[in-house]
Amino acid sequence: MKVRYFAWIRQKVGVAEEEVSPPADVRTIQDLLDWLARTSPRHAEAFSEAKVFGAALDQAIMPLDTPIGAAREVAFFPPFTGGL
Amino acid sequence: MKVRYFAWIRQKVGVAEEEVSPPADVRTIQDLLDWLARTSPRHAEAFSEAKVFGAALDQAIMPLDTPIGAAREVAFFPPFTGGL
Amino acid sequence: MVVRVQVEDFDVGGELDAIARGNPRIGAITSFVGLVRDMHVKEGYHRDAVKALTLEHWPGVTDKALADIEAEAHRRWSLDASLIVHRYGRLEPGERIVLVVAASPHRDDAFDACRFLIDWLKTKAPFWKVEDTPSGEKWVAAHGDDDAAAKKWEP
Amino acid sequence: MVVRVQVEDFDVGGELDAIARGNPRIGAITSFVGLVRDMHVKEGYHRDAVKALTLEHWPGVTDKALADIEAEAHRRWSLDASLIVHRYGRLEPGERIVLVVAASPHRDDAFDACRFLIDWLKTKAPFWKVEDTPSGEKWVAAHGDDDAAAKKWEP
Numbered sequence: 328m329k330v331r332y333f334a335w336i337r338q339k340v341g342v343a344e345e346e347v348s349p350p351a352d353v354r355t356i357q358d359l360l361d362w363l364a365r366t367s368p369r370h371a372e373a374f375s376e377a378k379v380f381g382a383a384l385d386q387a388i389m390p391l392d393t394p395i396g397a398a399r400e401v402a403f404f405p406p407f408t409g410g411l
Numbered sequence: 412m413k414v415r416y417f418a419w420i421r422q423k424v425g426v427a428e429e430e431v432s433p434p435a436d437v438r439t440i441q442d443l444l445d446w447l448a449r450t451s452p453r454h455a456e457a458f459s460e461a462k463v464f465g466a467a468l469d470q471a472i473m474p475l476d477t478p479i480g481a482a483r484e485v486a487f488f489p490p491f492t493g494g495l
Numbered sequence: 496m497v498v499r500v501q502v503e504d505f506d507v508g509g510e511l512d513a514i515a516r517g518n519p520r521i522g523a524i525t526s527f528v529g530l531v532r533d534m535h536v537k538e539g540y541h542r543d544a545v546k547a548l549t550l551e552h553w554p555g556v557t558d559k560a561l562a563d564i565e566a567e568a569h570r571r572w573s574l575d576a577s578l579i580v581h582r583y584g585r586l587e588p589g590e591r592i593v594l595v596v597a598a599s600p601h602r603d604d605a606f607d608a609c610r611f612l613i614d615w616l617k618t619k620a621p622f623w624k625v626e627d628t629p630s631g632e633k634w635v636a637a638h639g640d641d642d643a644a645a646k647k648w649e650p
Numbered sequence: 651m652v653v654r655v656q657v658e659d660f661d662v663g664g665e666l667d668a669i670a671r672g673n674p675r676i677g678a679i680t681s682f683v684g685l686v687r688d689m690h691v692k693e694g695y696h697r698d699a700v701k702a703l704t705l706e707h708w709p710g711v712t713d714k715a716l717a718d719i720e721a722e723a724h725r726r727w728s729l730d731a732s733l734i735v736h737r738y739g740r741l742e743p744g745e746r747i748v749l750v751v752a753a754s755p756h757r758d759d760a761f762d763a764c765r766f767l768i769d770w771l772k773t774k775a776p777f778w779k780v781e782d783t784p785s786g787e788k789w790v791a792a793h794g795d796d797d798a799a800a801k802k803w804e805p
Contacts, residue, residue: 333708334778335778386708386714402708404776405792406773407773407774408772408778409705409736409748409771409775410684410748410772410777410796411523411684411685411686411768417623418623418634470553470555470559486553488621490636490637491617491618491621491623492636493550493552493581493620493622493623494593494622495529495530495677495678508663511663512662515683515685519685519688519689519743521685521687522684522686523685524682525680526681527678527757527760528666529677529678530676530677530678531674531677532674532675532676532677600687602682602765605682606682609680609761644758
């Protein structure tokens with residue numbers, strides 16, 4: 328499964344994307360997030376921020392309690408700040 | 412006293428402005444309007460329209476019941492229709 | 496605060512560039528351009544093809560009326576700049592009639608002020624329009640909608 | 651309905667001309683331009699000078715998100731044309747970030763749709779901003795104001 332990071336999450340984790348193989352008990356996006364936080368200190372720090380993350384499954388934005396199912400790509404990003 | 416007309420009022424009266432000398436009992440703008448309507452068939456027709464006129468004394472918009480006082484110029488115009 | 500009443504067309508891009516130039520406080524520029532339409536639709540049923548329209552105004556008074564409207568917008572909102580350009584004379588379908596611009600640090604002020612400017616302009620500045628239609632010249636009547644739009648800004 | 655996400659600057663006047671060209675139904679064009687400010691003011695007390703900001707986006711996804719927002723505007727209002735141009739990359743104070751345009755026969759639709767487009771864009775399109783300030787890089791946090799602005803368009 329590919330995981331992608333955007334903006335300051337990417338900066339903190341240190342990579343824009345990575346291939347991961349989470350265990351079978353990682354069912355939802357939130358499960359994946361918790362599991363990723365344990366994979367390295369950088370991940371732990373990136374995911375410790377008390378901010379609300381957005382996430383997407385195969386480029387479609389989904390709530391964190393959504394089951395990952397057969398999605399091939401999960402993306403994590405901070406709230407959008409486009410416009411002026 | 413100078414009287415000015417705009418838009419279709421000007422077209423109906425046939426002149427853009429004229430010098431008039433109304434009698435002493437013409438006190439308000441409405442008095443002047445009623446008096447002008449009797450000065451010619453064109454004036455009568457221009458002022459017979461059941462529209463609300465706007466008026467100005469010396470270029471300041473005023474209600475029709477305003478006394479003319481020492482104003483040197485009275486203007487009559489239909490509602491404004493600028494913009495797109 | 497700039498007001499211009501003119502026969503000539505205006506350059507929208509140039510005006511928008513000029514309004515923000517040298518003022519890095521400005522984050523938001525809202526603009527409105529009004530164009531001559533080829534059709535006059537009244538109350539949803541009466542339709543007239545429009546070959547052209549001719550705008551008449553009251554020289555000397557129009558500028559002051561527009562400047563007053565602009566000053567009122569600056570009293571009500573936090574604006575760094577504003578502009579009203581209004582043409583008069585004969586205009587054909589597709590031609591620009593009016594440009595209204597409001598610039599502010601934030602977009603709420605810019606949007607509200609821009610809309611206020613065009614709403615008040617329509618009912619408070621001495622312009623009159625006559626349409627050249629296949630059935631002859633027709634003076635445009637004031638719209639109740641415009642009065643309502645202007646009234647929503649009353650205190 | 652046009653959406654562009656690009657590094658290059660855009661020509662506001664040219665875009666506005668193009669949007670109305672050949673469609674004499676259009677009477678009203680409302681546009682919004684967002685510019686980089688030299689100052690970031692948060693909650694009225696925290697101020698940072700901004701030397702530049704860098705916009706990151708999600709290639710492939712951004713275009714679709716903007717097109718969806720535009721389609722929603724066309725469902726809600728009577729629009730003849732609309733345009734969103736959003737830049738990414740490094741931008742300095744005074745530079746244009748975003749252009750939003752809505753064109754309609756009447757001004758109410760054009761104003762409402764234009765404001766809707768920028769309000770939704772800010773909360774629903776995948777852009778992120780990082781500011782280059784004297785005290786280092788600072789990622790811009792989402793504003794509660796923007797969420798509130800987007801929410802007012804919820805059904």
